[in-house]
Amino acid sequence: EAKRNGRNQCVTFTQELSDAAILKHQTVVELAEAIKRGNLDVYYQPIIDNATGKIDKLEALVRWQHKDRGFISPAEFIPLAEEGGLIQSLGEYVLDQACCDLKIMHEAGFPYIEMSVNRSSLEFKTVDMQASEWLKVIASHNLPYASLTMEITESLLMDMDGQYMQRINALKQAGVKIAIDDFGTGYSSLNYLRSLPADIVKIDRSFIINIPDNQQDNLLLDGIITIVHNLGMKVVTEGVETQAQLHYLQEKKCDYSQGFLLCRPIPLHELMEFITQNESVF
Numbered sequence: 001e002a003k004r005n006g007r008n009q010c011v012t013f014t015q016e017l018s019d020a021a022i023l024k025h026q027t028v029v030e031l032a033e034a035i036k037r038g039n040l041d042v043y044y045q046p047i048i049d050n051a052t053g054k055i056d057k058l059e060a061l062v063r064w065q066h067k068d069r070g071f072i073s074p075a076e077f078i079p080l081a082e083e084g085g086l087i088q089s090l091g092e093y094v095l096d097q098a099c100c101d102l103k104i105m106h107e108a109g110f111p112y113i114e115m116s117v118n119r120s121s122l123e124f125k126t127v128d129m130q131a132s133e134w135l136k137v138i139a140s141h142n143l144p145y146a147s148l149t150m151e152i153t154e155s156l157l158m159d160m161d162g163q164y165m166q167r168i169n170a171l172k173q174a175g176v177k178i179a180i181d182d183f184g185t186g187y188s189s190l191n192y193l194r195s196l197p198a199d200i201v202k203i204d205r206s207f208i209i210n211i212p213d214n215q216q217d218n219l220l221l222d223g224i225i226t227i228v229h230n231l232g233m234k235v236v237t238e239g240v241e242t243q244a245q246l247h248y249l250q251e252k253k254c255d256y257s258q259g260f261l262l263c264r265p266i267p268l269h270e271l272m273e274f275i276t277q278n279e280s281v282f
């Protein structure tokens with residue numbers, strides 16, 4: 001009896017495993033199809049200048065509306081794209097769409113707006129999507145390199161060797177800005193801050209969530225802002241959701257805010273309306 005139970009359990013376990021594997025495989029196939037057919041959307045979330053309330057920059061965030069399963073979060077499908085060998089074509093797709101939409105914004109009377117695009121660490125490692133490919137895409141849209149920012153996370157920096165550094169430097173020398181995304185969630189933060197030619201540090205949402213009520217978190221955030229400023233970089237805080245957080249960040253001379261309090265990620269046409277109606281978001 002026990003043996004039979006054991007066997008059944010084993011069968012169930014295997015069945016579940018293979019169901020998960022099948023779903024994963026199917027999702028990768030469908031994602032490849034969505035990229036090929038141009039069925040992914042790119043939404044934009046404003047990054048606000050804390051001193052003026054003006055929209056300074058947009059972050060491009062990919063969206064996938066699956067025909068049966070509805071909206072699938074990038075937090076779920078970006079890792080699948082990485083595993084399934086799709087991250088490079090996905091990245092190219094998002095960069096191209098973001099450049100296209102930035103050009104539209106520039107020509108619609110907002111020539112000062114800049115665009116921030118996420119770049120997976122894996123994408124950065126492949127030989128075929130080197131710095132020159134990025135520059136080609138930007139140039140093909142007749143955009144100044146300095147109007148683009150590349151967001152990279154700590155995971156890339158942690159196993160950085162000379163080659164990646166060369167690619168980052170090539171982008172930087174052309175004028176593309178470099179932002180460190182989700183700062184504080186990795187392990188090597190302070191060490192690589194010295195060696196990386198970054199312009200912007202994006203402090204992760206987890207450091208903002210308890211301010212201004214938690215005195216320890218306030219002190220930690222104050223320290224990070226001071227270090228980043230002393231290194232000559234700008235600070236963006238992610239996940240600003242309350243007025244109290246915003247006021248605290250303004251008081252601490254944090255440069256930019258991004259969060260649901262100010263504006264959610266939205267499609268281009270909604271964003272154009274939002275900007276037209278809000279010369280200052282405050």
Ligand code: C2E
Pocket residue numbers: 045060061062073074075078091094118119120151181182205238239240241258259260261265
């Ligand atoms: P991320 O680059 O750190 O992007 C910020 C995430 O925080 C976005 O989630 C955004 O919607 C969310 N967010 C913004 N404000 C708030 C807020 O006030 N509260 C909360 N709770 N969340 C806020 P999203 O769009 O789901 O993207 C998740 C992650 O997926 C991104 O994190 C990024 O790592 C990745 N991702 C998204 N688009 C791309 C892409 O085109 N390429 C690559 N390689 N990764 C992408």
Ligand code: MG
Pocket residue numbers: 059118151181
């Ligand atoms: Mg980002």
Ligand code: MG
Pocket residue numbers: 181182202238
């Ligand atoms: Mg981030």
Ligand code: MG
Pocket residue numbers: 182204205238
């Ligand atoms: Mg984050």
